[in-house]
Amino acid sequence: MRDELVDVTRRALKLRAENTTDLADAERLEPAAHYTDPDRFARERELVLAAPQLVGYSSELPEPGTYAVKDVMGTPVLLTRAKDGKVRAFHNICRHRQAPIATGCGAAQRLACPYHSWTYDLTGQVVGVPGDEGFTPQRSTETRLPELPAEDYAGFLWVSLDASRELDVAAHLGELGPQLAAWDFGAWHPVGEKRLDAHINWKLALDTFAENYHFATVHSTTFATVAHSNCTVFDSFGRHHRLVFPLRAIDEIVDVPESDWAPLDRVVVIYAIYPNIVLSVTAVNGEIFRVYPGTAAGESTTYHQNAWRFPLDSDDARASAEAVFDYAHHTVRDEDYALAARLQANLETGLSPHLVFGRNEPGLQHRHAVITHALGEPQP
Numbered sequence: 001m002r003d004e005l006v007d008v009t010r011r012a013l014k015l016r017a018e019n020t021t022d023l024a025d026a027e028r029l030e031p032a033a034h035y036t037d038p039d040r041f042a043r044e045r046e047l048v049l050a051a052p053q054l055v056g057y058s059s060e061l062p063e064p065g066t067y068a069v070k071d072v073m074g075t076p077v078l079l080t081r082a083k084d085g086k087v088r089a090f091h092n093i094c095r096h097r098q099a100p101i102a103t104g105c106g107a108a109q110r111l112a113c114p115y116h117s118w119t120y121d122l123t124g125q126v127v128g129v130p131g132d133e134g135f136t137p138q139r140s141t142e143t144r145l146p147e148l149p150a151e152d153y154a155g156f157l158w159v160s161l162d163a164s165r166e167l168d169v170a171a172h173l174g175e176l177g178p179q180l181a182a183w184d185f186g187a188w189h190p191v192g193e194k195r196l197d198a199h200i201n202w203k204l205a206l207d208t209f210a211e212n213y214h215f216a217t218v219h220s221t222t223f224a225t226v227a228h229s230n231c232t233v234f235d236s237f238g239r240h241h242r243l244v245f246p247l248r249a250i251d252e253i254v255d256v257p258e259s260d261w262a263p264l265d266r267v268v269v270i271y272a273i274y275p276n277i278v279l280s281v282t283a284v285n286g287e288i289f290r291v292y293p294g295t296a297a298g299e300s301t302t303y304h305q306n307a308w309r310f311p312l313d314s315d316d317a318r319a320s321a322e323a324v325f326d327y328a329h330h331t332v333r334d335e336d337y338a339l340a341a342r343l344q345a346n347l348e349t350g351l352s353p354h355l356v357f358g359r360n361e362p363g364l365q366h367r368h369a370v371i372t373h374a375l376g377e378p379q380p
């Protein structure tokens, strides 16, 4: 991982020296309808539903006997790590009368439904039915929660929302898999999860993470005080891509030998994991943004999570981690998403037929080309 980071830092310094950024071959004109058309939206929603879903950090289930609950595009998912250490996923729906079985996350060998206290072990088996004479005997011995395919891979928890679909995260990530695994995110420390409902198309939400051309303007008093604008190292890995954003502090190492570099003091690494995940890595944390299509083309829901690289073993450590998390969250909500909602309103007027993705916005181009290709549609 260090060699890789030194390499991208060297490339970022070269871009800085030449006052440029990695460039795509040509501009791309993206139809505005791709953000507003209900039919396109319905096809995209199916595409996201069918994809392997990264739903959190492996460390949210830190040991056998732990569970966590997730909302994934309206599907309530219960994740467990049972005694055998294996990660499993289920619908978080009681087999009695459909109450949610668990909330939040925690440690337990058994989960009791809050309604009538049917209890489940962490393999999804019903192990207790109070007043069981009210039910046929098989009800308490043969009832299991329907299981969804789940994996613990490259430091993250993955599920398939379609039980009939095989989950192969290694194949999904391809050459990006070993690189993600090398960060060892599974050993980082989850800080929390925040939800952001926005009146913006899900891809417009993702677009806000796909270039730093807007830093000097949108983030003039926040990110731009520490990071350069319109200077990005870009690499694609199949359907995924990686952006490296140089910090202002990169200019201090022009004459420092590479062997003395601490690259993460000089750059931020942003992964776009197909189709709807952003992973942002700094020297101190790894944030994920799980961006989901909402109930209409102009609606989306983002779950923002943060994991701290260092143990959260003191009040000071926790306060630092939470301050960084809050700062990033407020910046995304109040600067990026607030402006994106105004773009969405303009897109919905239908007055302007397309958006222009510049040569300096290869991340945007890549994401939209990949989604268009996956839908079997011609590129604009």
Ligand code: FES
Binding pocket: 094, 095, 096, 097, 098, 099, 113, 114, 115, 116, 117, 118
């Ligand atoms: S709904 Fe769960 S025990 Fe009744």
Ligand SMILES: [Fe+2]
Binding pocket: 208, 209, 214, 218, 219, 336
């Ligand atoms: Fe931004």
